[in-house]
Amino acid sequence: MNLLSVDTISEATGKLKKYAELISPGTENAGLIQAVGRILASDLSSLENIPPYRRSIVDGYAVCSQDLGAASDMLPTFVRITGEVTLGKDSSGLSSGPGQGVYVPTGGEIPEGADSVVMVEYCEAFGDGMLAVSRPASPGENIVQPGEDIHKGELLFRKGRKLCAQDIGTMAAAGITSVPVYAPWKLTIISTGDELVPPEAVPGPGQIRDVNSYTIAARSLEEGLCVNRMIAVKDDRESILKVIGQAKEDSDIIVISGGSSKGKKDMSSELIEASADCGVITHGIAAKPGKPTITGFDQSSRTMFIGLPGHPAAALMVFEQILIRIWHDMTAQPEERVIRAKAAANVQSAPGRRTFQLVRLTENDGIEAVPVFAKSGMISPMSRSDGYFVMSENQEGVRAGDPVDIHLWT
Amino acid sequence: MNLLSVDTISEATGKLKKYAELISPGTENAGLIQAVGRILASDLSSLENIPPYRRSIVDGYAVCSQDLGAASDMLPTFVRITGEVTLGKDSSGLSSGPGQGVYVPTGGEIPEGADSVVMVEYCEAFGDGMLAVSRPASPGENIVQPGEDIHKGELLFRKGRKLCAQDIGTMAAAGITSVPVYAPWKLTIISTGDELVPPEAVPGPGQIRDVNSYTIAARSLEEGLCVNRMIAVKDDRESILKVIGQAKEDSDIIVISGGSSKGKKDMSSELIEASADCGVITHGIAAKPGKPTITGFDQSSRTMFIGLPGHPAAALMVFEQILIRIWHDMTAQPEERVIRAKAAANVQSAPGRRTFQLVRLTENDGIEAVPVFAKSGMISPMSRSDGYFVMSENQEGVRAGDPVDIHLWT
Numbered sequence: 001m002n003l004l005s006v007d008t009i010s011e012a013t014g015k016l017k018k019y020a021e022l023i024s025p026g027t028e029n030a031g032l033i034q035a036v037g038r039i040l041a042s043d044l045s046s047l048e049n050i051p052p053y054r055r056s057i058v059d060g061y062a063v064c065s066q067d068l069g070a071a072s073d074m075l076p077t078f079v080r081i082t083g084e085v086t087l088g089k090d091s092s093g094l095s096s097g098p099g100q101g102v103y104v105p106t107g108g109e110i111p112e113g114a115d116s117v118v119m120v121e122y123c124e125a126f127g128d129g130m131l132a133v134s135r136p137a138s139p140g141e142n143i144v145q146p147g148e149d150i151h152k153g154e155l156l157f158r159k160g161r162k163l164c165a166q167d168i169g170t171m172a173a174a175g176i177t178s179v180p181v182y183a184p185w186k187l188t189i190i191s192t193g194d195e196l197v198p199p200e201a202v203p204g205p206g207q208i209r210d211v212n213s214y215t216i217a218a219r220s221l222e223e224g225l226c227v228n229r230m231i232a233v234k235d236d237r238e239s240i241l242k243v244i245g246q247a248k249e250d251s252d253i254i255v256i257s258g259g260s261s262k263g264k265k266d267m268s269s270e271l272i273e274a275s276a277d278c279g280v281i282t283h284g285i286a287a288k289p290g291k292p293t294i295t296g297f298d299q300s301s302r303t304m305f306i307g308l309p310g311h312p313a314a315a316l317m318v319f320e321q322i323l324i325r326i327w328h329d330m331t332a333q334p335e336e337r338v339i340r341a342k343a344a345a346n347v348q349s350a351p352g353r354r355t356f357q358l359v360r361l362t363e364n365d366g367i368e369a370v371p372v373f374a375k376s377g378m379i380s381p382m383s384r385s386d387g388y389f390v391m392s393e394n395q396e397g398v399r400a401g402d403p404v405d406i407h408l409w410t
Numbered sequence: 411m412n413l414l415s416v417d418t419i420s421e422a423t424g425k426l427k428k429y430a431e432l433i434s435p436g437t438e439n440a441g442l443i444q445a446v447g448r449i450l451a452s453d454l455s456s457l458e459n460i461p462p463y464r465r466s467i468v469d470g471y472a473v474c475s476q477d478l479g480a481a482s483d484m485l486p487t488f489v490r491i492t493g494e495v496t497l498g499k500d501s502s503g504l505s506s507g508p509g510q511g512v513y514v515p516t517g518g519e520i521p522e523g524a525d526s527v528v529m530v531e532y533c534e535a536f537g538d539g540m541l542a543v544s545r546p547a548s549p550g551e552n553i554v555q556p557g558e559d560i561h562k563g564e565l566l567f568r569k570g571r572k573l574c575a576q577d578i579g580t581m582a583a584a585g586i587t588s589v590p591v592y593a594p595w596k597l598t599i600i601s602t603g604d605e606l607v608p609p610e611a612v613p614g615p616g617q618i619r620d621v622n623s624y625t626i627a628a629r630s631l632e633e634g635l636c637v638n639r640m641i642a643v644k645d646d647r648e649s650i651l652k653v654i655g656q657a658k659e660d661s662d663i664i665v666i667s668g669g670s671s672k673g674k675k676d677m678s679s680e681l682i683e684a685s686a687d688c689g690v691i692t693h694g695i696a697a698k699p700g701k702p703t704i705t706g707f708d709q710s711s712r713t714m715f716i717g718l719p720g721h722p723a724a725a726l727m728v729f730e731q732i733l734i735r736i737w738h739d740m741t742a743q744p745e746e747r748v749i750r751a752k753a754a755a756n757v758q759s760a761p762g763r764r765t766f767q768l769v770r771l772t773e774n775d776g777i778e779a780v781p782v783f784a785k786s787g788m789i790s791p792m793s794r795s796d797g798y799f800v801m802s803e804n805q806e807g808v809r810a811g812d813p814v815d816i817h818l819w820t
Contacts, residue, residue, distance in 0.1 A: 376467040
């Protein structure tokens with residue numbers, strides 16, 4: 001294993017990012033409902049005060065607090081009812097000066113002159129238009145001030161935020177009904193190999209089902225990326241080059257998923273060298289799993305290439321660590337939240353390589369990360385794990401009981 | 411506040427679940443790519459061994475381990491090369507008996523007779539068909555046994571699992587290309603109120619933008635539910651009843667989101683009483699926020715009704731705690747993962763009511779939950795929070811430093 005000829009993951013990502021600038025994602029406008037789960041493409045501020053006026057948070061009477069003194073059940077204060085605020089109707093003509101009270105329902109605008117609201121429970125209206133109030137009130141009581149929820153000019157969300165249900169509500173409140181979101185990268189996923197058959201086929205002798213295209217396509221969809229097409233091609237140079245040529249016309253990213261053997265890696269490398277005018281950028285990375293990874297870039301068509309290892313777990317991990325990370329970076333998405341757990345067993349790292357260890361989380365006097373070990377090429381451990389932790393290139397390993405930061409699968 | 415006339419959240423959910431059985435979600439088949447993020451509707455087992463045959467995990471020579479003895483650089487063992495396994499081609503005729511070796515690429519089938527694979531790095535082929543092997547091997551070395559990844563009959567995923575990218579890959583490997591998933595409930599979301607205007611309008615005096623329909627619709631979409639329509643209706647009994655009548659024809663759930671004042675609550679109650687043949691099931695719940703919540707059921711059209719509080723945070727929380735919980739329950743989804751944090755400040759509960767406290771998570775010698783306080787009716791605190799914790803009906807509150815379990819917004 002010649003470690004000098006390969007890049008660390010950081011080096012590979014760093015080199016590729018420079019080219020990624022050339023395909024920085026565009027933006028498009030999304031309506032409120034279409035924006036669910038999309039990534040905001042610019043900082044978003046409110047152009048209005050919410051609420052726009054002083055609003056009552058209870059059903060009650062708007063009064064002048066100084067009128068009430070020490071009003072009590074035994075000695076209520078009497079004020080004259082001078083009106084009623086009705087939701088949906090213009091109540092701007094109403095006022096509630098000293099000695100007066102105006103009925104205001106929850107959410108209603110506080111009339112001029114009043115500075116607090118007493119809940120209906122503490123008020124008794126008499127037939128003659130007088131109201132007995134049996135509680136004192138402090139200025140501002142039961143009132144939301146204009147802009148107290150959201151003030152005009154306030155930053156609502158930063159660029160890069162993945163918009164969730166609450167955010168949609170906040171935008172609706174602020175009258176924002178169309179927001180710029182990032183347009184997804186378009187991918188073509190090519191799987192190469194004479195031995196590959198589609199998942200619905202029963203593999204004959206020497207054949208194997210195509211797993212990687214499906215894992216990578218599914219992961220792309222989870223991230224909101226657009227999968228233009230998935231194509232399986234035999235190990236025939238000309239056929240693959242033709243497919244790549246077509247893909248360059250409409251895709252930002254071409255993912256080539258081939259076998260993981262040495263010959264296959266060289267083939268991916270040759271194909272990228274032949275198709276991409278900037279050639280191969282990284283040829284092999286210092287990661288376990290994930291060594292046989294190739295990246296490249298074609299400037300004329302603005303297409304990024306990534307050749308993934310053949311083993312499904314390795315392919316997914318490399319796709320995640322390189323392509324999804326760059327996508328997150330280009331779209332200003334904050335770093336994912338990690339969960340601190342303690343290792344349930346000793347785990348060795350691969351010296352000089354960044355090592356990714358699959359784990360399952362369990363509860364055992366705190367959160368415990370149980371390593372899920374997998375022989376090279378196994379598929380089911382991915383599904384059996386909740387996530388993974390990372391050991392750096394110069395870390396020797398992790399001991400049982402050590403704290404580890406778990407990246408959860410989404 | 412008459413606590414005797416209201417249900418606890420558990421009571422309300424329990425009562426409603428009995429009716430929910432009558433609208434238990436159907437199932438539909440999804441292809442591999444369509445299945446991303448869907449909820450599996452039955453346990454899924456593998457009908458095959460994966461791998462189906464003994465497979466090499468390296469590029470190397472399949473040999474009989476007993477031939478090699480203590481083979482070394484100094485004293486290699488010589489075997490005769492009797493063939494080569496090629497991926498994608500039938501190699502079942504090949505064998506590798508004593509004194510023989512067969513080249514096998516990564517992923518290739520191990521020929522009969524061989525019991526281990528020596529990596530090419532430790533083999534040197536001579537022109538005369540002989541191979542020098544400079545390493546001993548143990549039986550089974552570098553071989554994945556049939557079914558070692560997934561064995562025939564093995565349970566892959568339980569009913570209720572939300573299928574992720576890795577699962578799609580596992581299914582592809584096992585040749586499962588169509589899976590039963592739950593068909594989403596169909597919702598009609600009705601917002602009522604003379605004061606409501608759509609988000610794109612500038613509210614006039616006494617008017618307010620409709621927020622709840624958007625929050626509830628967005629949250630439904632996040633859960634994979636189907637929003638048939640969102641309709642805003644004025645506070646006119648006949649108009650609302652007409653909309654409800656239409657919705658009963660094609661929806662499983664009718665969400666009525668009105669104002670939160672006392673009059674509005676009574677109106678929702680009357681509307682449900684008039685539209686649902688089983689009438690109102692729960693009239694008010696002991697929760698903060700969320701008291702003015704109404705549920706009902708119409709057996710003839712099999713439609714569930716939920717009348718939400720008018721305040722956006724309360725409406726979302728009730729929708730989450732009652733409707734989404736029942737949906738999860740009906741679709742066998744496991745309980746959400748909570749994050750243990752320590753409270754950053756004292757928080758009071760509402761006596762006798764289940765209290766939901768919004769929090770923002772920060773790092774401060776572990777994960778700290780900072781309460782996000784909100785006056786009734788405020789909207790932005792939902793977006794400012796990362797999730798919430800729950801205080802039970804008989805819990806007095808939480809002290810700074812106490813451990814709290816945080817439910818994260820998705």
